[in-house]
Amino acid sequence: MHAYRSHTCADLNKSNAGQTVRLAGWVHRVRDHGGVLFIDLRDHYGMTQVLADSDSPAFGSIEKLKAETVIRIDGRVKARDAGLVNPKIPTGEIEVYVTDMEVLGAAEELPLPVFGEQDYPEETRLTYRFLDLRREGLHHNMMLRARVVKSMRDRMWAGGFTEFQTPIITASSPEGARDFLVPSRLHPGKFYALPQAPQQFKQLIMVAGFDRYFQIAPCFRDEDPRADRSPTDFYQLDVEMSFVEQQDVFDAVKPVIQGVFEEFSDGRAVDADWPLISYADSALWYGTDKPDLRNPIRMQVVSEHFAGSGFAIFAKLLEQEGTQVRAIPAPGGGSRKFADRMNAFAQQQGLPGMGYIFWRKAEDGTTEAAGPIAKNIGPERTEALRLQLGLGEGDAAFFLGGKPETFEAVAGRARMEIGRELGLIDESTFKFAWIVDFPMYEKDDEGKIDFSHNPFSMPQGGMEALSGDPLKVLGYQYDLACNGYEILSGAIRNHKPEIMFKAFELAGYGREEVEKRFGGMVKAFKYGAPPHGGCAAGIDRIVMLLADTANIREVIMFPMNQRAEDLMMAAPSEPTNEQLRELRLRVIPKEA
Structure with a gap:
C-alpha cells in the first residue's frame, strides 16, 4: 500500500464496503458520541467520515487530536445504515473504521477556525492565509x-x-x-x-x-x-x-x-x-461607463420642461452654459415616504438633495402629480414630463441639475439605489x-x-x-x-x-x-x-x-x-x- 493513501477523501462509496484503505488529510472536525469518536477527514478532493470506538487501537491517539492536524489512517470501509446516509457529500454512503493512525503534521491552537466559515477580521485572515485557504468557500x-x-x-x-x-x-x-x-x-x-x-x-x-x-x-x-x-x-x-x-x-x-x-x-x-452603447450615451443614461443593465432604469435629459418654469432653482441653473436637468424614472416609487428616503440618500452622497415628482390617483379618478416640483411647474409641464418618461400612477421621477460632470456619478449611484429599493434588478443574470x-x-x-x-x-x-x-x-x-x-x-x-x-x-x-x-x-x-x-x-x-x-x-x-x-x-x-x-x-x- 502507498505510504500515505490508497484513496482520496472523495473516492470511496458503497462499492468499497469491506475494503481496507489508507487515507490522509486534515482533521476537519472531531465529534465525541459517548465513547465513539467521529472525524471528518478532509483533503483537497473532499471529505470522508472516519470513526473509532474504544476497541480501536487508535482510539487513545485520536482522543488527543487537534483540529487541522494532518493524519494518515488505515481502516475498513463500512456502509452506513440507510437513515445515516449523508447525501451532501460523495462519500456520504460510507464511513471508515480506523484500525491505525499516524500524525503526519501536528497543528497548534488555531488563530482562526477552518470549520464553520465564520466571519473573521481580514487582517487575521490574510496573516494566516494558508489557513484561510483551507476553508470550503475560498477553496x-x-x-x-x-x-x-x-x-x-x-x-x-x-x-x-x-x-x-x-x-x-x-x-x-x-x-x-x-x-x-x-x-x-x-x-x-x-x-x-x-x-x-x-x-x-x-x-x-x-x-x-x-x-x-x-x-x-x-x-x-x-x-x-x-x-x-x-x-x-x-x-x-x-x-x-x-x-x-x-x-x-x-x-x-x-x-x-x-x-x-x-x-x-x-x-x-x-x-x-x-x-x-457610446460612452456619451452610457454617461447620460446610466451615469457611468460601466453600466449595470440588470437595472432597467434609463435616465433622460428633461431640461426643456424646467427652462423658464416656476421652479426657480432649475430655471436659473439652466440659464448657465453647459447645464442640464436629468430625470431618473422610478417605476413603482410613487410615495412620499420613498421620495424622502431617496432624497436622504442623495444628501449622504454629498448633494443638497434630489427634487422629485410622484404620480397618484386624484379624487376625480385621474392621475395627478404631487410634490414640491409639481406645484411649482404646473400640470402641463408635469404631464409632459410623465409622457416623456413613460410613467403613470404609482410611479415617481427624481431630478438632478447642473453641469453633468458635477452630478453624473451621483446620479448613477442613485439610479442603482432606486433600482435596488424597488426590486427592479434581476440578480439571477449576467448582462453585458x-x-x-x-x-x-x-x-x-x-x-x-x-x-x-x-x-x-x-x-x-x-x-x-x-x-x-x-x-x-x-x-x-x-x-x-x-x-x-x-x-x-x-x-x-x-x-x-x-x-x-x-x-x-x-x-x-x-x-x-x-x-x-x-x-x-x-x-x-x-x-x-x-x-x-x-x-x-x-x-x-x-x-x-x-x-x-x-x-x-x-x-x-x-x-x-x-x-x-x-x-x-x-x-x-x-x-x-x-x-x-x-x-x-x-x-x-x-x-x-
Missing part, C-alpha cells in the same frame, strides 16, 4: 479560478489564437497608473519597471508577423486599492489581432467570454445580447454591454490636455481628427461592462508613426520624448506595421462575478490588504544595507 473560489483560466485558454486556442509570453522586467510606460520600479545593479541609477500590461510587446508581436496572440498575463500597477481591484498585481486575458477592425475583435472575444460565463454561471442566466467611442483626451485638474484612456489607440478620423479640438476626438477604444463592472478594455491601435507623434504631441509629449520612451515601438512602425487591435479581460474580476462576491481578495490566492501589504510574508520589507550598497541606493528617512 471553491480558487478551484473556480483555475477552471476559468483553463477554459479561457482552451477557447482561445480553439479560436485560432497562439499563446506567447512577454517580459516581466521592462521599461516604464504610461498606462494610466504608477509603475513598480526595479533598480538595476548592472546599470546604477537606472531602473526597470514591472509591466502595467504587455501593451507594447503584444503590438510588437503583431509587427513581427504573428497573428492572433493571447496570454494569461500578470500585470503590475501601483494603485490605490478598491474592493474590486488589487493594489499591486492582477492577471488578464491579453489578446491582440492583426488586420482587424473593432467589430472583428468583438466577434473573436464574445464567444470566449460568453462561453466562460455560461460554463460557470451556476444556474444564472447569461444574456447573449451585448448592445453597443460594449461601451464604445471613448474620448481620446480629457483635461486634468490643472486644465492640461491628457489622454483619457489608452494612449496607443487610433483616433477616429486619423490625422485629420487631430487637427481640431482635442476634446472632441474619439478613439477606437472600447470596454466591456458586466453587471456594473468593467471586465474588458481594448482598442484598435495607432500603427502609423506620424499619427502617433501627433496624438502624443496634443498630450504634451514631444517627438524626442516619444522616441525616447517608446523607441522600440516607434522604430518598429517604420518597417511595415499591420493594422491591429486587441483587448484585455480582467481574470480576477471575471472570477469575482462568477463567484458572486464583491471583494476581489476572495478570488486571489495570496492577496495584499487595503494598504498594499502582504501580511503573511511581511512585504514590503526594509532592504539590508548590503543590498542598498550593491544597488547604490540610499533611503531617505520620512520627515517627522
Whole structure:
C-alpha cells in the first residue's frame, strides 16, 4: 500500500464496503458520541467520515487530536445504515473504521477556525492565509479560478489564437497608473519597471508577423486599492489581432467570454445580447461607463420642461452654459415616504438633495402629480414630463441639475439605489454591454490636455481628427461592462508613426520624448506595421462575478490588504544595507 493513501477523501462509496484503505488529510472536525469518536477527514478532493470506538487501537491517539492536524489512517470501509446516509457529500454512503493512525503534521491552537466559515477580521485572515485557504468557500473560489483560466485558454486556442509570453522586467510606460520600479545593479541609477500590461510587446508581436496572440498575463500597477481591484498585481486575458477592425475583435472575444460565463454561471442566466452603447450615451443614461443593465432604469435629459418654469432653482441653473436637468424614472416609487428616503440618500452622497415628482390617483379618478416640483411647474409641464418618461400612477421621477460632470456619478449611484429599493434588478443574470467611442483626451485638474484612456489607440478620423479640438476626438477604444463592472478594455491601435507623434504631441509629449520612451515601438512602425487591435479581460474580476462576491481578495490566492501589504510574508520589507550598497541606493528617512 502507498505510504500515505490508497484513496482520496472523495473516492470511496458503497462499492468499497469491506475494503481496507489508507487515507490522509486534515482533521476537519472531531465529534465525541459517548465513547465513539467521529472525524471528518478532509483533503483537497473532499471529505470522508472516519470513526473509532474504544476497541480501536487508535482510539487513545485520536482522543488527543487537534483540529487541522494532518493524519494518515488505515481502516475498513463500512456502509452506513440507510437513515445515516449523508447525501451532501460523495462519500456520504460510507464511513471508515480506523484500525491505525499516524500524525503526519501536528497543528497548534488555531488563530482562526477552518470549520464553520465564520466571519473573521481580514487582517487575521490574510496573516494566516494558508489557513484561510483551507476553508470550503475560498477553496471553491480558487478551484473556480483555475477552471476559468483553463477554459479561457482552451477557447482561445480553439479560436485560432497562439499563446506567447512577454517580459516581466521592462521599461516604464504610461498606462494610466504608477509603475513598480526595479533598480538595476548592472546599470546604477537606472531602473526597470514591472509591466502595467504587455501593451507594447503584444503590438510588437503583431509587427513581427504573428497573428492572433493571447496570454494569461500578470500585470503590475501601483494603485490605490478598491474592493474590486488589487493594489499591486492582477492577471488578464491579453489578446491582440492583426488586420482587424473593432467589430472583428468583438466577434473573436464574445464567444470566449460568453462561453466562460455560461460554463460557470451556476444556474444564472447569461444574456447573449451585448448592445453597443457610446460612452456619451452610457454617461447620460446610466451615469457611468460601466453600466449595470440588470437595472432597467434609463435616465433622460428633461431640461426643456424646467427652462423658464416656476421652479426657480432649475430655471436659473439652466440659464448657465453647459447645464442640464436629468430625470431618473422610478417605476413603482410613487410615495412620499420613498421620495424622502431617496432624497436622504442623495444628501449622504454629498448633494443638497434630489427634487422629485410622484404620480397618484386624484379624487376625480385621474392621475395627478404631487410634490414640491409639481406645484411649482404646473400640470402641463408635469404631464409632459410623465409622457416623456413613460410613467403613470404609482410611479415617481427624481431630478438632478447642473453641469453633468458635477452630478453624473451621483446620479448613477442613485439610479442603482432606486433600482435596488424597488426590486427592479434581476440578480439571477449576467448582462453585458460594449461601451464604445471613448474620448481620446480629457483635461486634468490643472486644465492640461491628457489622454483619457489608452494612449496607443487610433483616433477616429486619423490625422485629420487631430487637427481640431482635442476634446472632441474619439478613439477606437472600447470596454466591456458586466453587471456594473468593467471586465474588458481594448482598442484598435495607432500603427502609423506620424499619427502617433501627433496624438502624443496634443498630450504634451514631444517627438524626442516619444522616441525616447517608446523607441522600440516607434522604430518598429517604420518597417511595415499591420493594422491591429486587441483587448484585455480582467481574470480576477471575471472570477469575482462568477463567484458572486464583491471583494476581489476572495478570488486571489495570496492577496495584499487595503494598504498594499502582504501580511503573511511581511512585504514590503526594509532592504539590508548590503543590498542598498550593491544597488547604490540610499533611503531617505520620512520627515517627522
